[in-house]
Amino acid sequence: MRQAAPDIVIDVAGLTKTFGARTVVKNLTLQVRRGQIYGFLGPNGSGKTTTIRMLCGLLTPDGGSGTCLGYDIRTQSRLIKPRVGYMTQRFSLYQDLSIRENLEFVGRVFGLADPRGAASEAIDRLGLRGREDQLAGELSGGWKQRLALGACILPRPDLLLLDEPTAGVDPKARRDFWNEIHGLSAEGLTVLVSTHYMDEAERCHEIAYIAYGELLAHGPVEDVVRGAGLSTWRVSGEDLRALAQALAKQPGLELVAPFGASLHVGGRDHAAVEAAIAPWRSDPRYVWRADEPTLEDVFIDLMNRKRDDFGDDAP
Amino acid sequence: MSLLPARARGALSRFYAMLMKELIQLGRDRVTLATMVSVPLMQLFLFGFAINTTPRDLPTAVLLQENTDVGRSILAALRNTAFFDIRKVATSEAEVESLLRSGAVLFAVEIPAGFERALRRGETPAMLVSADATDPVAAGSALAALEGVVHSALSRDRVTGVSPPAQPAFEIRQHRRFNPAGSSQLNIVPGLLGTILTMTMLIFTALSVTREVERGTMESLLAMPIRPLEIMLGKIAPYVVVGFLQATLIISAGVFVFGVPMLGSLALLAALSTLFIAANLSIGYTFSTLAQNQLQAVQMAMMFFLPNILLSGFMFPFAGMPVWAQWIGECLPLTHYIRIVRGIMLKGSDLADLQQDGLWLAGLMLIAMTIAVRRFRQTLD
Numbered sequence: 001m002r003q004a005a006p007d008i009v010i011d012v013a014g015l016t017k018t019f020g021a022r023t024v025v026k027n028l029t030l031q032v033r034r035g036q037i038y039g040f041l042g043p044n045g046s047g048k049t050t051t052i053r054m055l056c057g058l059l060t061p062d063g064g065s066g067t068c069l070g071y072d073i074r075t076q077s078r079l080i081k082p083r084v085g086y087m088t089q090r091f092s093l094y095q096d097l098s099i100r101e102n103l104e105f106v107g108r109v110f111g112l113a114d115p116r117g118a119a120s121e122a123i124d125r126l127g128l129r130g131r132e133d134q135l136a137g138e139l140s141g142g143w144k145q146r147l148a149l150g151a152c153i154l155p156r157p158d159l160l161l162l163d164e165p166t167a168g169v170d171p172k173a174r175r176d177f178w179n180e181i182h183g184l185s186a187e188g189l190t191v192l193v194s195t196h197y198m199d200e201a202e203r204c205h206e207i208a209y210i211a212y213g214e215l216l217a218h219g220p221v222e223d224v225v226r227g228a229g230l231s232t233w234r235v236s237g238e239d240l241r242a243l244a245q246a247l248a249k250q251p252g253l254e255l256v257a258p259f260g261a262s263l264h265v266g267g268r269d270h271a272a273v274e275a276a277i278a279p280w281r282s283d284p285r286y287v288w289r290a291d292e293p294t295l296e297d298v299f300i301d302l303m304n305r306k307r308d309d310f311g312d313d314a315p
Numbered sequence: 316m317s318l319l320p321a322r323a324r325g326a327l328s329r330f331y332a333m334l335m336k337e338l339i340q341l342g343r344d345r346v347t348l349a350t351m352v353s354v355p356l357m358q359l360f361l362f363g364f365a366i367n368t369t370p371r372d373l374p375t376a377v378l379l380q381e382n383t384d385v386g387r388s389i390l391a392a393l394r395n396t397a398f399f400d401i402r403k404v405a406t407s408e409a410e411v412e413s414l415l416r417s418g419a420v421l422f423a424v425e426i427p428a429g430f431e432r433a434l435r436r437g438e439t440p441a442m443l444v445s446a447d448a449t450d451p452v453a454a455g456s457a458l459a460a461l462e463g464v465v466h467s468a469l470s471r472d473r474v475t476g477v478s479p480p481a482q483p484a485f486e487i488r489q490h491r492r493f494n495p496a497g498s499s500q501l502n503i504v505p506g507l508l509g510t511i512l513t514m515t516m517l518i519f520t521a522l523s524v525t526r527e528v529e530r531g532t533m534e535s536l537l538a539m540p541i542r543p544l545e546i547m548l549g550k551i552a553p554y555v556v557v558g559f560l561q562a563t564l565i566i567s568a569g570v571f572v573f574g575v576p577m578l579g580s581l582a583l584l585a586a587l588s589t590l591f592i593a594a595n596l597s598i599g600y601t602f603s604t605l606a607q608n609q610l611q612a613v614q615m616a617m618m619f620f621l622p623n624i625l626l627s628g629f630m631f632p633f634a635g636m637p638v639w640a641q642w643i644g645e646c647l648p649l650t651h652y653i654r655i656v657r658g659i660m661l662k663g664s665d666l667a668d669l670q671q672d673g674l675w676l677a678g679l680m681l682i683a684m685t686i687a688v689r690r691f692r693q694t695l696d
Contacts, residue, residue, distance in 0.1 A: 056538050058695050082540040092535035096343050097336065108332030109539045111325045115332075135343075 007034045009190040012066025026213040039204030040194035047213040048194040085152030089163040095137025110155035126150045142173035162193040216302045230293040232266030237286035250276040333549020355511045372400040375422040383431040392468030504569035505656035506629035520599035521612040543691035551596045558592035578663030591652040594680035601687040623649040
């Protein structure tokens with residue numbers, strides 16, 4: 001029975017997963033609307049993969065509930081699977097099968113009426129015509145990723161779950177990949193994509209930031225940045241290394257990070273930041289400029305804050 | 316249109332997907348493919364020719380205490396057989412003793428003084444035979460063979476006018492039914508057929524699930540709408556064909572090279588062989604669902620293979636085992652298959668005779684399949 005509103009594709013609340021004594025995902029609540037590209041960000045081991053696996057029925061949640069495409073993720077994974085394309089972090093097509101054989105296999109498993117025709121179409125769309133008999137294991141990283149995406153969308157799913165699809169892929173291939181994702185989203189496909197890259201996060205309609213298994217922030221990128229309430233300054237000049245060391249000792253500054261030829265400095269309390277940098281503001285060696293915080297600033301700040309809280313949280 | 320045919324069509328499509336995938340992967344795995352043909356043939360020829368429980372060229376010493384025609388004709392008869400290789404004509408009992416003790420000969424035949432005369436009088440004299448029984452199989456068969464040799468030597472010995480002894484002084488030779496020539500190949504070839512099939516079939520499927528896990532393809536497979544039963548049948552089916560080809564190869568070699576007769580129905584043998592192959596594949600597949608990695612799966616297969624060899628009646632006579640061991644033997648597919656092959660090829664048994672063994676095989680296969688489908692982990696938990 002479909003319970004959620006039709007335009008909410010993923011609707012989960014309180015998702016929790018523990019492996020032994022380790023809680024990998026803690027009380028996670030998430031809503032993804034139809035046709036959205038939803039970015040899933042967070043450091044390594046933050047629980048992104050575990051969450052995605054719970055959504056497509058590969059892992060059973062220890063707590064919480066929810067629906068994916070209107071089906072209960074606990075009891076109806078059999079109905080979810082035919083409508084979801086899941087691209088694993090590690091290449092998981094058959095390396096000893098050719099491109100065409102892999103695609104035909106997927107087509108048959110999903111029960112397509114014409115798996116050969118579908119595979120042939122996908123080969124054209126992927127630009128692999130002429131190479132379709134090459135073994136998947138012989139492809140370069142970028143092509144493997146394209147093929148994996150091609151296999152995922154072959155059965156025309158309603159939802160794509162992509163787990164770090166662009167890890168280890170060159171910038172050109174990354175850009176092509178994202179263009180493809182946007183094209184699919186325009187056709188009404190919902191995409192949940194996990195990534196490490198900030199530039200990719202900014203190409204998503206909405207993002208969720210997860211660290212230590214908890215959802216720390218979510219929403220459109222601008223909202224997440226604004227919601228963090230960081231005031232930041234960019235300073236350039238000579239001997240920034242010494243300045244960075246001095247600033248790091250100042251109270252009121254949560255963020256001191258070199259950024260190319262400049263230094264990015266900031267904190268949550270506007271007045272405290274002003275006070276902290278005051279001693280160097282008039283120094284002629286430095287040029288100070290009020291700056292917008294970047295998404296990376298926000299994430300690092302969120303993560304630090306979470307880490308500080310961690311001790312207090314302990315029972 | 317009802318729901319059921321659509322569901323059945325879906326299941327068939329997914330089974331077919333798996334089957335085609337496995338066939339392609341099998342075809343691309345040249346080493347495995349070569350192994351499938353070469354290993355059975357190699358094993359068959361190696362063991363078929365090497366394992367021989369009938370003695371040949373047993374080093375033998377002879378001590379003639381009298382110089383008579385009877386003694387000489389026995390000696391000649393021994394020389395003429397392939398069983399004995401007369402290395403030494405000894406002159407004293409002490410010499411015979413030392414030859415046996417040192418291992419220079421495994422067998423000694425002594426014709427005592429007055430043998431011919433006693434024979435003429437019909438007194439059934441004793442002919443002394445000493446065998447090195449450290450190899451009981453060789454000694455037993457040689458003792459049995461010797462009697463026949465002497466018996467026929469004396470029958471042919473018309474010149475002496477001696478009638479053959481009505482009751483020989485030594486053990487009565489066993490009457491070997493179904494294997495009148497005492498040829499080991501007749502026993503070895505059916506046994507090897509079962510052993511080779513067990514070994515190769517177990518290993519093929521024992522690796523199949525763990526391989527997907529280790530190569531990382533399992534995660535994708537589990538996220539797709541395919542059921543454990545469809546995966547299992549799709550993985551087993553191609554190897555049934557492979558096993559059938561192997562069986563054909565071995566049976567042909569057995570008949571044409573080793574001269575094993577085919578008294579029963581070839582079709583029945585083919586049908587029951589297919590059942591046996593499927594049973595072993597199912598057991599191997601079960602190991603694959605239980606093991607964490609490929610190495611563990613192979614170890615499990617080997618652990619299962621060993622009792623198959625020892626307790627199935629291939630290496631040691633089944634009836635000679637204690638009852639508890641016979642029960643373990645009954646639970647092994649090879650035990651039943653050896654009975655089936657011996658029955659069909661050597662005795663001309665029909666389905667009615669082999670019904671029970673066939674049911675055992677089907678039962679074992681279904682048990683293994685049930686465990687495998689239940690144990691198959693559908694999640695990564």
